[in-house]
Amino acid sequence: MKTSVLVTGGAGFIGSHVAKNLLNSGFEVTVVDDLSGGFVENVPTECKFVQGDAGDVNLIYDLFKSGRFKHVFHLGAYAAEGLSHFIRRFNYSNNLISSVNLINASIQFNVETFVFTSSIAVYGKNQLPMTEELTPAPEDPYGISKFAVELDLRAAFEMFGLRYVIFRPHNVYGPHQNLGDPYRNAIGIFMNQVMQGKPITIFGDGSQSRAFSYIDDVAPIIARAIEFPSAIGKVFNVGADQPTTVKNLALEVMKTFKSEVPIEFLPPRNEVQHAYASHERAQETFGPLKKPVPLSEGLALMAKWAKLAGVRVGKAFENIEVEKNLPLSWQNLVVKK
Numbered sequence: 002m003k004t005s006v007l008v009t010g011g012a013g014f015i016g017s018h019v020a021k022n023l024l025n026s027g028f029e030v031t032v033v034d035d036l037s038g039g040f041v042e043n044v045p046t047e048c049k050f051v052q053g054d055a056g057d058v059n060l061i062y063d064l065f066k067s068g069r070f071k072h073v074f075h076l077g078a079y080a081a082e083g084l085s086h087f088i089r090r091f092n093y094s095n096n097l098i099s100s101v102n103l104i105n106a107s108i109q110f111n112v113e114t115f116v117f118t119s120s121i122a123v124y125g126k127n128q129l130p131m132t133e134e135l136t137p138a139p140e141d142p143y144g145i146s147k148f149a150v151e152l153d154l155r156a157a158f159e160m161f162g163l164r165y166v167i168f169r170p171h172n173v174y175g176p177h178q179n180l181g182d183p184y185r186n187a188i189g190i191f192m193n194q195v196m197q198g199k200p201i202t203i204f205g206d207g208s209q210s211r212a213f214s215y216i217d218d219v220a221p222i223i224a225r226a227i228e229f230p231s232a233i234g235k236v237f238n239v240g241a242d243q244p245t246t247v248k249n250l251a252l253e254v255m256k257t258f259k260s261e262v263p264i265e266f267l268p269p270r271n272e273v274q275h276a277y278a279s280h281e282r283a284q285e286t287f288g289p290l291k292k293p294v295p296l297s298e299g300l301a302l303m304a305k306w307a308k309l310a311g312v313r314v315g316k317a318f319e320n321i322e323v324e325k326n327l328p329l330s331w332q333n334l335v336v337k338k
Contacts, residue, residue, distance in 0.1 A: 122139040123147050188300070
């Protein structure tokens with residue numbers, strides 16, 4: 002009999018890839034996703050798919066009753082760091098309270114392992130490269146919500162013995178990324194703009210740097226976490242090692258598509274200027290890990306998929322809670338009620 006696991010956010014980007022890796026390892030996979038940022042076609046066909054919100058307590062408890070999940074992989078979140086300042090209530094409800102619902106159910110139904118994808122956003126402005134030993138200092142509500150879940154998992158382990166593994170991925174890209182989301186995922190936004198012949202838009206002068214991580218350097222490690230007893234109770238950075246500037250990223254995307262478009266520099270927004278991490282702990286625990294996919298190679302793989310997926314129309318977030326200091330380019334997207 003196959004071991005049953007739950008993947009939240011499995012119709013989304015990273016979640017769908019984690020679900021596929023779990024299937025390949027012989028697990029019976031149930032996916033729950035509200036499709037707010039994902040697509041049914043992303044869900045591997047062998048998965049049982051349930052459309053619903055992890056914030057729905059009744060739905061989650063019914064799922065756990067029938068599913069008898071041994072492991073839970075929680076990847077459901079709205080990962081828009083910059084926008085999280087302006088959707089605080091939604092951010093904490095979606096990213097924190099929904100996580101607590103899942104933790105409660107995991108305790109009640111004796112789940113063996115809870116694997117949580119946090120974010121490099123928990124570090125805030127910190128020394129580089131960012132290591133797991135650093136004291137988190139998140140600077141936006143998204144990072145705060147992720148770190149709060151990390152703390153809650155630690156408390157749940159101490160009180161109830163719920164075993165957990167936490168991953169802090171960063172700037173992940175690849176097939177299944179939501180190309181139409183205008184608020185997050187720089188590579189997806191840039192590719193969508195280039196395919197339409199529109200200018201690539203960059204906040205600030207493009208000197209901010211990130212280590213962009215191809216999905217195949219991230220999802221397989223998350224899926225394998227339950228195979229390593231030494232990973233229990235630990236936090237792991239996961240992703241690429243080599244940072245690049247956002248401006249250089251834009252040039253690389255154009256090179257990949259063999260298409261030049263203007264770069265439009267927008268007023269800077271409040272964000273961490275440089276962020277990249279060390280992955281020594283992951284190497285020690287899950288290694289030896291393969292060398293990360295180079296940016297040029299990863300962009301080519303994603304571009305091949307993006308051309309097939311086609312242009313996606315950006316959808317405005319309909320419930321902006323705070324419009325003060327909202328970037329001008331986002332103000333034009335605000336849905337007036």
